[in-house]
Each structure stands twice: as structure tokens, then as C-alpha cells.
Amino acid sequence: MSGEKILLVDDEQDIVELLEYNLLKEGYQVRTASNGKEALKIASSYKPDLVILDVMMPVMDGMQTCEALRKSPNHNGVIIAMLTARGEDYSQIAGFDAGADDYITKPVKPKVLVSRVKALLRRGTTEIDIPDENVSIVINRDKYLVIKEGNEFNLPKKEFELLNLLYSQPGSVFTRQNILSSVWGDEVVVGDRTIDVHIRKLREKLGSEHFVTIKGVGYKFQH
Amino acid sequence: MSGEKILLVDDEQDIVELLEYNLLKEGYQVRTASNGKEALKIASSYKPDLVILDVMMPVMDGMQTCEALRKSPNHNGVIIAMLTARGEDYSQIAGFDAGADDYITKPVKPKVLVSRVKALLRRGTTEIDIPDENVSIVINRDKYLVIKEGNEFNLPKKEFELLNLLYSQPGSVFTRQNILSSVWGDEVVVGDRTIDVHIRKLREKLGSEHFVTIKGVGYKFQH
DNA sequence: GATAGGATTAACAATTCCTTAACGTATAAG
DNA sequence: CTTATACGTTAAGGAATTGTTAATCCTATC
Numbered sequence A, B: 001m002s003g004e005k006i007l008l009v010d011d012e013q014d015i016v017e018l019l020e021y022n023l024l025k026e027g028y029q030v031r032t033a034s035n036g037k038e039a040l041k042i043a044s045s046y047k048p049d050l051v052i053l054d055v056m057m058p059v060m061d062g063m064q065t066c067e068a069l070r071k072s073p074n075h076n077g078v079i080i081a082m083l084t085a086r087g088e089d090y091s092q093i094a095g096f097d098a099g100a101d102d103y104i105t106k107p108v109k110p111k112v113l114v115s116r117v118k119a120l121l122r123r124g125t126t127e128i129d130i131p132d133e134n135v136s137i138v139i140n141r142d143k144y145l146v147i148k149e150g151n152e153f154n155l156p157k158k159e160f161e162l163l164n165l166l167y168s169q170p171g172s173v174f175t176r177q178n179i180l181s182s183v184w185g186d187e188v189v190v191g192d193r194t195i196d197v198h199i200r201k202l203r204e205k206l207g208s209e210h211f212v213t214i215k216g217v218g219y220k221f222q223h
Numbered sequence C: 001g002a003t004a005g006g007a008t009t010a011a012c013a014a015t016t017c018c019t020t021a022a023c024g025t026a027t028a029a030g
Numbered sequence D: 001c002t003t004a005t006a007c008g009t010t011a012a013g014g015a016a017t018t019g020t021t022a023a024t025c026c027t028a029t030c
Helices: A013-025 A036-046 A062-071 A090-095 A110-126 A157-168 A176-184 A194-206 B013-025 B036-046 B062-071 B091-095 B110-123 B157-168 B176-184 B194-206
Strands: A005-009 A029-033 A050-054 A079-085 A102-106 A137-140 A145-148 A151-154 A211-214 A218-221 B005-009 B029-033 B050-054 B079-085 B102-106 B137-140 B145-148 B151-153 B211-214 B218-221
Touching: A005 A013, A005 A036, A013 A029, A013 A110, A029 A036, A036 A050, A036 A062, A050 A062, A050 A110, A062 A079, A079 A110, A137 A157, A145 A194, A157 A176, A157 A194, A157 A218, A176 A194, A176 A218, A194 A211, B005 B013, B005 B036, B013 B029, B013 B110, B029 B036, B036 B050, B036 B062, B050 B062, B050 B110, B062 B079, B079 B110, B137 B157, B145 B194, B157 B176, B157 B194, B157 B218, B176 B194, B176 B218, B194 B211
Parallel strands: A005 A029, A005 A050, A050 A079, A079 A102, B005 B029, B005 B050, B050 B079, B079 B102
Antiparallel strands: A137 A145, A145 A151, A211 A218, B137 B145, B145 B151, B211 B218
């Protein structure tokens, strides 16, 4: 089968069956789980392209699962859609963004879900997907080591942490605020040009093509 | 006149005229309204057989109007068709089904509308057509990236924010006031032509077909 | 407490972006 | 037909942000 792989996670058996049926009918590969823990187990071998997570689940809820998936390097680039019950307290969802790509309100009509899934998977393909073999820079966190084209670099602490942060989500922009609070901590106050200088050193050592400036916003790393 | 009575509700005058002309030509009776409130007033005396409602409207939107009609005993059995902009976020439609009989995607060709109307009046069929999210432009907020036909654009901050605003509700008009307070903030005062210049740059980069001027009102984005 | 490498700062350069002003064009109103 | 009004276009200046460099300040280590 050629369809993309979907992992459907919900504890309500009826809903799972209904949605699974409709997704299968569209030609997708589907596997299901009834809670987050199970989902993670399946995901590690199944390598889904898209995970649909119910927010409310026993054992491990959708938000936790989403977080766990995002943190795992095995699921880099996986698309995550959350199912949220209508009228559910949106504040936690809004306030604590675990990094889902879409939120779908329950009850959801099969047609709606399918077209939403299509859109998500299509969107995924329009973005640049960096295949693993194209990763030009590799980080070894234990050894504070960066490897580019076989050459090893021993970066100083701050430079490494800055790189590490940007590298954690290639392509995503980190604002100066983000960077400051992550690398320096919220209480520390450093001058305006400190980040720039570190960026400069990274560019010098690893090549400026990897560090993109978004003026007025921040920086991002790209392979 | 013997044709069935249609109430056509849309705030865009051009569309109303075009569709009205075509429906009249088919022998239907047509009355029009430019918002939901007006529509309800007319409906109570006009007793339409079919109401065609634009989802996005000022004063009272299509969903609210649909709900109100359904609740009213005076309009028992009225057929309701919703006009939804292509690419519009239909999560509200999915999550909150106000009970429309059909969803028709804008822009709609007169011929298509007419045949749809015929089908609805003849059979009262429910041929729900969830618009396929056929989006030509995708925004990635994390990556500060705009993707059109596979090409990526790194827009400057203000341009990105302006696009982001218009894009948030495709098809809806944002007044200059709206735009100013959202993108520039309420205290900031900028000249009259500032918005135009930014719109121009967006048109230059992404194609002018996506940015529609409503003279005397503002701008809107469309896919 | 001397030393060395790293981190930060300050001053200035470079760049990009935003805004404006002036003029052009279109459309509606008188 | 003239006038008024709103929007479009262009180029240029200035504002804001970032890049660069070198000197200075820290901090861990010997």
C-alpha cells in the first residue's frame, strides 16, 4: 500500500472505528491505539507520517503524548493533529502549546476529518523535508562536539548551547527573547550584540549558510 | 411568478448581483440581503423556500443566521445552503453544525449554483460538499516562511505580519483601521500610504491575484 | 594570583527595512 | 466635464536592526 501512514489515537472505540474506516477508504495506512503510552510504543516501529491524538485519554493524554513525540528524534517532522471536544477548556490548549499542527473539534464528521488530513499531509510535502542523509551537521551533545563533513569542532559552551537550541528545531525561527531565556536564562541581562557575536562565531566555524537572520525576529538554523 | 422563492444573502454586492441574475433567469423568485439580520427580517414575511447564506458576513454571519432560521417555527422545512470561501477554516462548520443542507464552495460558477439549487429544491437532497482545502499559499509561522507553489519566501517582519493577518481569515475584508491596530498597534501613527506600500510588496512577491482591494473599506486575502 | 580561553561589551559599519512624499491613476460625485 | 476621493507606484531618506572588530572583563585551572 502506498498511502501515508496514520496513527489514530483515541480511547473511544466507536470513534476510532468510524474514522479508521474512512481513512482506510481514502487509501491511507492506519494503525490505532487507545492511549498515549500505547501510541508511543507503536509509533517507534510504525513511523507514522501523521498522528491524530485525542486530547482526553486515560493513562497518557494527548498533550503529553504530543510533547513526547516532539521531543523524540525518531519522530522528527511527524505531523500531529489533536482532537478536542467542543467546549473543552481551550485555555490549557492555547496556553500550553505542545506543538500540534492542527486542532480538530469533536464531534467530527468523517468527511471533514479526511479533508483535513489531506490538507495536513499535503502541506507537509510542500515544506522542505530534509532527508537524514542530507544532514550536513551532526551534534554530539555528550561530547560538546559538532561534526561537519567529517571535521570535528569543539565548541565553547555558549556557542554550543546556542547552536544546540537552533539545531533542535531546524528551520524554525527563535526570537532573540527565546534565545536569551534558553541560553542565558531569564534573569541574566546581556548586551544587545552578545547573541550576534556568538552567531558570528558559529558562522565562521560552520558556514554562514546554516544560520539565517530574520530581521526584527531572530535566527534559525538550516542544514 | 411560479418559481420557488430564494433568499440570497451575501455582503459582496457583485456576487449577489451575479447570482441573482442567474437565478432569475432560471425562473426563480429572488430577494437579497447583505447580512444575516436583514435576512431574518425579510425571511419572516417573504417565506423563502431556499436560503443561500454566505458564511462570512458582517453584523450576523451565516452560521448564526442558519441557526436562527432553524430555530424559528416560521421557517420549518426551509432549505439552507451555505456559501463557504475556498480554504476557509471550516472547523467551525465541522464542530458546530448549524444544520445547513448543503455547502457550496466559493467562488461559485453561476451554472454550478443553479444546478445545485435545482437539485436542492427538487429533491431536498443533502449533497454535502466539504470544500477541498485547495490552498495555493501556505504560511509557516514557526519558520517565518511563506510557501507558494514550492517556492519559499522569507518575508520581512511587517510584510509577514500583514499577510498573516489577512491570511487568518481568507475572504474577509480587513479595514485599514483593523490592519493598523493589528500590525502597527493602536498608538503608532503612520502615514496613509504605508499599508499600500506593504500590500504592493506582497502582491509583487506572491501575486496580486491574492490581494483584493475593497475601495473605501480595506483589503482581503484570497487563495 | 597568573594565565588562557571564553564571554561580553562598546563603538562603529553595513545592511535591511520602513516610511514618507510626490505624483499617477481610477472611480465616484457634483 | 470638473472635482474629489481613494488607492497605486516609485524612489529616496532615515530609522532600526544586525554585522564586525577589537578591547576588556570573567572564570576556571594550575
